Amino acid sequence: MKQPDEGQVLVKVAYAGVNGGCETFRVRGSSYTPFAANQKSQHFTLGAEGSGIVAAVGLGVANLKVGDSVTVGGLGSGAFGEYVLTSAQGCFKVPAASAEAVVLTLSGLTANVALQATGGPLQKGQTVLVTAAGGATGHMGAQLALLAGCTVVATCGSNKKAQRLRALGIHRVINYREEDVAEVLRREYPQAIDIAYEGVGGALRQAVLDNLSPNGCLLSVGYISEYPHVKPDIDEGDKHSSNGSSATGQSDSDLPPAHELFWQRQVIKRGNQTLYGDVWSGADRKDIPRYRQELFDLHAQGKLQAWVDEREFVGVESVVDAIEYMLTGEAIGKVVVRMP
Incomplete structure (x- = not known):
């Protein structure tokens, strides 16, 4: 398994969220999306959001240590896997790696x-x-x-x-x-x-x-x-x-x-x-951590519910079924895959 380079961390994924728009269009490589190049590529990451445990840290990483619970979020985070290699800056430290943390992440x-x-x-x-x-x-x-x-x-x-x-x-x-x-x-x-x-x-x-x-x-x-x-x-x-x-x-x-x-x-x-069309356009990048922290604080205070759909999906092999279920429109809240 590849170890983290400088500024990176290796995260063992505990829960991965299903994001239908990102994942289905990423796989299709639709020409009008940022993923058009995927039509000709056999290798691209899937899984826009997840939570897990830091398994290894690279040089220069001071804010995280092995054993910390974190979330990872972003279109290329690669959360549909047992492990994900990502930048330390792309991780957000949380009290516990949970399905609810995935809901809040993206x-x-x-x-x-x-x-x-x-x-x-x-x-x-x-x-x-x-x-x-x-x-x-x-x-x-x-x-x-x-x-x-x-x-x-x-x-x-x-x-x-x-x-x-x-x-x-x-x-x-x-x-x-x-x-x-x-x-x-x-x-x-x-x-x-x-x-x-x-x-x-x-x-x-x-x-x-x-x-x-x-x-x-x-x-x-x-x-x-x-x-x-x-x-x-x-x-x-x-x-x-x-x-x-x-x-x-x-x-x-x-x-x-x-x-x-x-x-x-x-x-x-x-x-x-x-x-x-760009609902992120009103926020400066430097302010994103503040908006994220506000959400987790509201959830910790019991003021904000994070709904996880009751249907259970386990393991990377269940990701396709989870996406198809999400697209039926039957889910209530977030469809989440638990990684064993």
Whole structure:
């Protein structure tokens, strides 16, 4: 096994998180993503987030020692393995290597940076809409908005998810399988959505934009309703995303397609409204550790829940099954693989 070079650490992975957008597009090497070169490569790392125990340290590493619990996070962290070799700076020391720590590492951090820096800071009394609120980053965003004193509206796709969200104190939960989201927003929140934390895309994104306040913002954290497992990939000749599509199926030419907004990290002004494809754009790199620490502190104080889906996956060989399960939309919270 390769030992760490100067400034590196070797981490024995205990838990790895499934990040569907990163991992599925990384494997496919879709041409419109940063992973296009993977189409011609046989070697690239997978596993965007994990927690584990430091097994070895390289020269010059003073902040970590063998036996420390850490998290690793980032698109190339390589957490889908029994061990990962990474920079010491890329590790975050935690009290214990746990599945909950994985939830906070990337999914939680994304929500905190997006809502507090890029689209925020959140203000008491604002109305915040969170789509896919039963998912890994959605339930984080919903709780952060609640903690800030916002009115929180959440969408999800099952009664089980709706019950969990209501138990958090969410003000309005919309199960899109039972209610028309666009109609509920028009009736109950006409142009009153100040911030939308949006990860679904398609007609739901249009419904959100139709009810966004004149000075509101939309933070795009994905577009799972349009991912290749739902519709053919653009690379395969399907041009379904070439134009913005409204809830009525009509073209909305002033909107960038969901995949362009997200992967090209666009920031679009639409009058006084702002659409963020890069939800990290509002934070300086040096401030990221502070946003991460804030999350772990809130969790340690019992103010923030980190949901781990109840279905168990064990070992590297279960990663494919874990990703496929996450893409079904049935998971509540983060899908995590335990490494034996």
